[in-house]
Amino acid sequence: MAQMRRRLSLVETSTVVQPAVSLTGVSIAYGLKSGGRYEAVAPVNLSVEEGEFTAIVGPTGCGKSTLLNAAAGLIRPASGIVSIFGQKLDGLNQQAGYLFQADALMPWKTVLENASIGLEVAGMQKGEARAKASALLARVGLKTFLDRYPHQLSGGQRKRVALAQMLVRNPKILLMDEPFGPLDAQTRLIMGELLIDLWQADRKAAMFVTHDLDEAIALADRVIIMSAGPSATIIGDFKVDIPRPRDVAEVRADRRFHDLHSAIWSVLRDEVRKAYGQFAAEPEGAGA
Amino acid sequence: MMDRTRLIGLQLAVALGIILLWHVATTTPDIFNVKTAQFFFSTPADIAARVVKMFSTGIIWRHLGITLVEAALAFVIGAGLGLAFGFWFARKPFLAAIADPFLKAMNSLPRVVLAPIFALWFGNGIASKVALGVTLVFFIVFFNVFQGVREVNQNILSNARMLGMNERQLLRHVYWPAALAWVFSSLHTSVGFAVVGAVVGEYLGSSAGLGYLIHESEGVFDTTGVFAGMFILSVFVILVDVLVTVLERHLLNWQPEQSSALAKA
Numbered sequence: 057m058a059q060m061r062r063r064l065s066l067v068e069t070s071t072v073v074q075p076a077v078s079l080t081g082v083s084i085a086y087g088l089k090s091g092g093r094y095e096a097v098a099p100v101n102l103s104v105e106e107g108e109f110t111a112i113v114g115p116t117g118c119g120k121s122t123l124l125n126a127a128a129g130l131i132r133p134a135s136g137i138v139s140i141f142g143q144k145l146d147g148l149n150q151q152a153g154y155l156f157q158a159d160a161l162m163p164w165k166t167v168l169e170n171a172s173i174g175l176e177v178a179g180m181q182k183g184e185a186r187a188k189a190s191a192l193l194a195r196v197g198l199k200t201f202l203d204r205y206p207h208q209l210s211g212g213q214r215k216r217v218a219l220a221q222m223l224v225r226n227p228k229i230l231l232m233d234e235p236f237g238p239l240d241a242q243t244r245l246i247m248g249e250l251l252i253d254l255w256q257a258d259r260k261a262a263m264f265v266t267h268d269l270d271e272a273i274a275l276a277d278r279v280i281i282m283s284a285g286p287s288a289t290i291i292g293d294f295k296v297d298i299p300r301p302r303d304v305a306e307v308r309a310d311r312r313f314h315d316l317h318s319a320i321w322s323v324l325r326d327e328v329r330k331a332y333g334q335f336a337a338e339p340e341g342a343g344a
Numbered sequence: 345m346m347d348r349t350r351l352i353g354l355q356l357a358v359a360l361g362i363i364l365l366w367h368v369a370t371t372t373p374d375i376f377n378v379k380t381a382q383f384f385f386s387t388p389a390d391i392a393a394r395v396v397k398m399f400s401t402g403i404i405w406r407h408l409g410i411t412l413v414e415a416a417l418a419f420v421i422g423a424g425l426g427l428a429f430g431f432w433f434a435r436k437p438f439l440a441a442i443a444d445p446f447l448k449a450m451n452s453l454p455r456v457v458l459a460p461i462f463a464l465w466f467g468n469g470i471a472s473k474v475a476l477g478v479t480l481v482f483f484i485v486f487f488n489v490f491q492g493v494r495e496v497n498q499n500i501l502s503n504a505r506m507l508g509m510n511e512r513q514l515l516r517h518v519y520w521p522a523a524l525a526w527v528f529s530s531l532h533t534s535v536g537f538a539v540v541g542a543v544v545g546e547y548l549g550s551s552a553g554l555g556y557l558i559h560e561s562e563g564v565f566d567t568t569g570v571f572a573g574m575f576i577l578s579v580f581v582i583l584v585d586v587l588v589t590v591l592e593r594h595l596l597n598w599q600p601e602q603s604s605a606l607a608k609a
Binding site: 128130148149150152153154156158159160161162163164165166173174177178205206207218221225 | 497499500502503504505506507508509510513517518521522525597598599600
């Protein structure tokens with residue numbers, strides 16, 4: 057009987073749902089040109105569950121993007137372990153889609169080609185890949201722009217293409233690095249709405265880096281606050297209990313939104329001040 | 345639109361002014377000694393007549409054709425080699441580091457001094473002119489592609505990797521289009537140099553081509569012939585350049601049109 061129970065518990069532990077992304081004691085450091093090392097992020101622990109939309113907020117240069125890149129496998133942490141669904145990450149994170157802050161579309165490919173390339177390189181027939189991509193492009197409102205080149209689009213339209221490009225491969229994890237940072241305020245709101253619309257359909261694990269606290273609360277289930285660098289670390293972890301579906305623009309008028317905002321801001325404020333104070337003394341080559 | 349017509353009108357006025365000045369200075373006995381002036385500068389009317397004669401008798405076509413073939417071959421071979429080596433070296437920094445001083449040494453050499461040695465190696469025909477053009481075109485394309493491939497936008501590269509591309513797919517979808525873009529953007533310069541290589545080669549020793557024609561006229565102090573040859577050569581180069589612009593518009597239709605924006609400004 058005892059043996060039986062032990063076996064049962066073994067079965068249970070092996071079927072326990074693993075977090076989509078789990079950072080254990082992950083720190084990031086760079087070698088400086090002047091010699092010596094700069095620790096951007098001190099060892100942190102963070103796990104993002106399946107279906108959870110996590111926003112990471114922090115002052116400029118706190119290493120929040122760096123942490124995201126570690127989860128993407130684009131950079132190697134100086135210490136600690138990055139696990140994706142319980143598997144230790146080695147090399148690029150193939151389960152993740154990544155939305156960049158800067159323009160990262162291939163300028164020599166049309167909107168349709170850009171959106172379908174992820175499927176084509178995975179071996180899907182061109183016709184099928186293009187059909188899937190154009191269906192998704194229609195959903196992001198670019199139905200009539202399939203044959204345009206990126207330079208013929210506005211910043212917001214390019215972001216829509218990038219969104220389609222990321223989502224078409226149906227990645228299990230979405231990693232987004234201040235994706236709407238370069239856009240104007242209205243376009244940001246609309247893009248946020250579009251993102252949540254698309255995300256709500258199948259609720260993937262998402263990590264969304266931003267410096268905009270309003271955006272973070274409006275979009276996310278959970279807001280992580282990082283301290284100012286160097287040796288940045290996680291100093292706050294807030295649950296956003298505003299029910300979904302949410303209206304990304306309207307939610308800002310919600311009482312809970314205000315309460316959360318002031319609670320989070322009281323933590324964030326000192327760090328933002330600290331970050332500004334440090335700018336003068338920031339060592340070279342220590343960008344976010 | 346109004347500005348454009350005015351601009352062309354002014355440009356024509358300048359051209360006519362220069363021709364008129366030239367004509368008056370070389371045909372009015374009271375200004376200079378007419379014989380001496382015409383010996384050194386010919387006259388616009390004589391030059392025009394010579395150009396017309398060259399075309400009406402048809403002797404010019406053979407020379408034009410040969411120069412064109414030489415320039416085209418020089419461009420294709422030079423650009424092909426430049427693209428291949430530029431791409432290869434950019435992907436293999438160690439090779440590039442080894443080759444660096446040799447490439448710099450070769451590129452610093454004024455190409456004219458190579459003409460005699462090429463004539464010795466490849467004879468007095470087309471081959472030696474093509475070789476000279478190739479040495480000019482190669483380095484332009486090579487350095488452009490080398491730099492272009494090495495400086496491929498890191499965001500595009502990271503994005504392509506995150507989209508699941510392997511090394512081979514990165515080459516095909518990212519590095520190769522980036523390299524081609526650099527070849528095309530240096531098209532005007534490299535095509536120009538292909539023509540320079542051909543004409544300089546002909547000038548220094550040959551039996552046909554525009555460069556030969558000019559050199560031959562110089563040999564007998566036929567100033568009219570020299571100027572007529574120069575005129576045909578510059579029209580030829582302008583036509584080739586127009587062709588390149590048209591080609592460019594087709595090949596680089598994914599890029600914002602910088603050149604036309606500049607012309608409008």
